[in-house]
Amino acid sequence: MSPPRPAESRNDAELILANRGFYESLWARAKLIGPERFNTWPLLRELAAGAPRRLEVAPGLRPRLPLDGTCFVDLSHAALHRLHARGASTVHGMIGALPCADASFDLVCALDILEHVADDDGALAELARVAAPGASMLLSVPLHPEAWTAFDDFVGHCRRYEPARIVAKLADHGIRIEHSAVYGMQPKSSRLLDLGQWYLTHRRERAMWWYNHVFMPLGLRFQKPLQWRAGLGATQGVDELLLYCRRG
Structure with missing residues (x-):
């Protein structure tokens, strides 16, 4: 059997359906975790x-x-409802058509999203559009197409990026990488991932109990501190990067 490969042939409608099916159900059962709990x-x-x-x-x-003080845009009504209940400003929308005015933000954050959309150039154009000149931009992307696994398919990824490709794409939209940090919380065990996928597919209620009460708390507890490094930095063996960029 040939190894799974990135699915860039899927269109936006197919990806939206896959992501909505996975994440709407996930956020309906998950707990809201505040930003101060993450290593970011x-x-x-x-x-x-x-x-x-x-x-x-x-x-x-x-x-x-x-x-x-932050405006949150998401496709998930379940997530928006929970964020709004905690006092956040929320708007329903998608990264490819942000319901925001031009040059209206000094800081734009889009983590774990570019790999989920078919038209990543359109998404980057929208992020650049709503960012004011000189604005800070925070992005994260998974690296190396050859590292593709069934887990990428399961969570609705469309691609992993070659390091040179993401640098070029950002530059095309007037976005310059200033710093990066090695990032990501994906488990290393393929058996654990396979087991998690099976339970999320066939025993979702039980899976969400374990996710909320065991796996997510453990993941938060054992996060490694992040440290900025200049530019893209070394990428060999790096699964995912957090990028600090500037809008040109």
Whole structure:
């Protein structure tokens, strides 16, 4: 059997259906975790404090920017309802057609989203459109197409990026990488991933109990501290990168 490969042939409608089917159900059962619980917080807290106009796209129930003062755009009604209940400003929308005015944000955050959309150039164009000149932009992307697994398919990924490709794509939209950090919480065990996929597919209620009460708390507890490095940095063996960029 040949190994699974990135599914860039899927169109936006197919990807939206796959992502909505997975994440709407996930967020309906998951707990909202505040941004201060993640290892991104020490890096993003100061950035957020210096940016009065903030946007986070597709946070689900894992926002990385402060709930107070940030505009959150998501496709999931379940996630938006929970964020709004905690006092956040929420708008229903998609990364490819953001319901926001041009140049209206000083800080734009879109983590774990570009790999989910067929038209990533359209998504980057929208992020660049709503970012003010000189705005900070925070993105994360999975790397190396050869590292593709069935888990990528399961969670609705469309692609993994060659490092040179993401640099070029960002540059095409006037976005320059200033710093990066090795990032990601994906388990290393393929057996654990396979077991998790089976339970999420066939025993979702039980799977969500374990996710909320065991796996997510353990994942948060054992997060490694993140550290900025200049530019893209070394990428060999790196599964995912957090990118700190500037809008040109």
